[in-house]
Amino acid sequence: MIERDDAIAYITKLERDLQAAHSRIAALEREAALQARYARDLDRRLAALLSVSAALLISHDIDSIIQLVVQQAVDLFPGTAAAHIYLFEHEPDGRLRLRASAPDHAPAPTFPILAEMAAKAPRALLLNGPELEYVIHQQNSAHSPAINDCLWPQSVLLAPLRIEQQRLGALVICGEQLSHLYHPRDLPFVQALADLTVIAIDEVQQRQRAAALHRDLVHTQSLRAEAEARLNAAQAQLLQSAKLAAVGELSASVAHEINNPLYAARNSLYLVEQDLPPDAPQRTFLTIAQQELGRIARIITRMRDFYRPSRGELTSANINALLRETLELVTTHLRHNHVTVRTRLANDLPPIVAHADQLRQVFLNVILNACDAMPSGGELTVSSELIAARPGAPATLAISITDTGVGIAPEHIPHLFEPFYTTKPHGTGLGLAISAHIVTQHGGRITVDSQPGVGTTFTILLPLEAPATAS
């Protein structure tokens, strides 16, 4: 009997043990299932992070990067109602501004407070329930009372977006209302997501900075090339001026030395002529000699003028009036040469401080040259306008004199303004040299643009404010 009781007790114990083993197995199975779920979860998150990182590296603008991040955040953390990214404007002391949301709707008023907190945090934070409520109340002192009227999330994940010491913004992820709580094990993932985002943003910013630097460099190089070109032009002009001045001084001294003998020769012939009967055959050659001496006298006078271009007073001159006067002077000459004149003079040109006689001489020289360039007639266009070469540069008057003549061969162009350089059989080679000298004395420039067979344009540029040296 005892044996039977023992056996029953043993069986009962075995049954208890079996039951315990069963429940243990069930517990282990549950644990295993849980671990497997965690593993799958981790695996899914890892895959998601990898795909985010791959996508981030090929994104080229910040907006698409952060848009991608907020979308991925919603997928990465199950139970997420919304994810937002806030970025500082321009500098770390600037205001935080919402830059991306998923899903795409405006965040509750509590979010800017959370974003500010996240941006200042050293690393990712998890706030749940009462803790979250407490934090919001504490931070809210400076914010609107409106937040008390809205529903708050029960759980949020916050992560700063920062690289080295630089704060860029914050990532704010919130769980669905009343239902979901995040877990501390989510923290490494949200931190990883934030870090990935920052690296991608930083990469884009570095690229943008590099591109800006490159643009600056190109711009600087072009400015430098421009400055060099201007310097070269100025040097060439200086050299030309120095050449002109040297030649001018030489001309002036030669002119003065020639005046006495010229005076004697010319007037001796005049005295001889006075004594000749009106029908004397010698008169022909006498006249020729006198005419030629007259020509020498004119050349000498021009050479002398070259040396002292500042004759006359500086006055306030009206360029259009000077041009009209000059055209009136040569009307007959132009008509004889079948040249028609067109004028395009700008209205309301401001007056210019200048030597009016000298400018008239310049216009006359250029107009007569234009006429000479049209032996079988043509059209002469005289125009004036007010221009500003560069913003901020002093205003300049531009006077253009255009002919439809034979044009100037390219090989002559560099020498046009050199004294004694002439292509005309009876030219002195001084007209344009003197003109250039006069214009330079007024602080201006004279340029030429010519196309053989089409015509030539001389442009005279005069600054409105004459330099001090013109006096």
Next chain:
Amino acid sequence: MAAYRIQIYDDDPTAALVTQRGLQALLGDEVIVQATTNANEAWLACANGNVDLLIVDPSPYGAAAALIRAVRTYRPYLPILALTAYDTPGLRARMQALGVELYAAKPIELRELVPLVSQALHQVA
């Protein structure tokens, strides 16, 4: 009526001769024209008081400025004509400062010079 006396000082002898002969020929008996290349001689003629117009060539090599100053001291109202081959604004100003009221630049033609001379002489009269 006595002839006007014109004294010419020019350190270029040919120019002096042409001016003298030209004015004499063109103005005729109305004038007696004398020329010299010597400033002292010109000054003596003016100082003696028998000159109605002094024509001076103020060349950089001559003694024109000294002559003009000396003449102005003795004959403050004697008209002086500067006839120069070295015309510059500076010279023109210097002549004005010395009290020379008439000014002509070579190579002026005699037929342009004669009216200037006549005008100066008739102002004296």
